[in-house]
Amino acid sequence: MAEEPSGRRARARARRDPTEWHGQRIVTETDLGAVFAAEERDRRALTSKRIRHGVVLLLLVGLLGAAAFTAVGINRGDIRIAALEPTPRPTETCPAGPFDYQDPSSVTVNVYNSTDIEGLAGTAAGQLRERAFVVAEVGNRSVDPTGMTAIVVSGPDGKANAFTLQRTIPKSVYVVDKRKGRTIDIVLGSGFSAIAPAESVDKAPGGLVCFAPATPAPTPAPAK
Known part of the structure; x- marks a missing residue:
């Protein structure tokens, strides 16, 4: 094939x-x-x-x-994160009162340090406890003003307590917020050194201080 x-x-x-x-x-x-x-x-x-x-x-x-x-x-x-903390600002109308000085043992206060001074809030908290104030919280808080002594913050129901604390910390300024209850805050500045001595605290009724007192200008030296 x-x-x-x-x-x-x-x-x-x-x-x-x-x-x-x-x-x-x-x-x-x-x-x-x-x-x-x-x-x-x-x-x-x-x-x-x-x-x-x-x-x-x-x-x-x-x-x-x-x-x-x-x-x-x-x-x-x-x-501290400034964006997370409301910045206290002076009230436009300062409460005139008059407010009565309260028993410090009935005043609950949170103490905050707005400076770089380490331990400032703890020192103030210890002094307030010795004066019978009830210290609830101690920590840090950022605010806009610098060089101030202290800012006292309360809600509408805490004005008498704020007045009592202002008399204990001279040159502090008051700010109101919308919180409920009578608990107040104290935000310390670099101008704070210590609370006023017990014997020098003015306990007479009065109003709140919302602006720092003006510092008088230095008198110029006479021309020679």
Whole structure:
């Protein structure tokens, strides 16, 4: 039987193509190089992906740690964020009263330090406790005025308590806010040194002081 032309053509192609042997594909060096190159690319891509994931994880852990540190600092009063604290401002109309001086043991006060003087709030709180005031909270608070003695803050129901504290801390100024109850705040400035001695406190009825007294200008020396 004569051999079919298609079979002869196939064998002729096989003899011409060195990559085929009896109809089977022979793996060449070029094929192996392509496989190894693809594996190397995959390995590098996997390594790069793992590195990116590791960096993202470290950043997330760092952010969580910073957030926790900041939250603890704010809670303890070590970190102050001015945007979170309302800035007390003098009232337009100062309550004239008259208000009666209250028993200090009935006055609850929060003591805040607005300066960089370490321990200022703690010192004032200790002095107020010795005078029988009830100190509730001691911490830090930012305010706009600088160089002032102190700011006394209360709600509408705490004006008599604020008056009592103002008589105890001369040169302090009063600010009203919308809080409920009679608890008051004292925000200390760099001008504060100590509360007034007990024997010098004026206990006569009177009004609140909403603006710091003006400091007289120094008298110029006579011309020579």
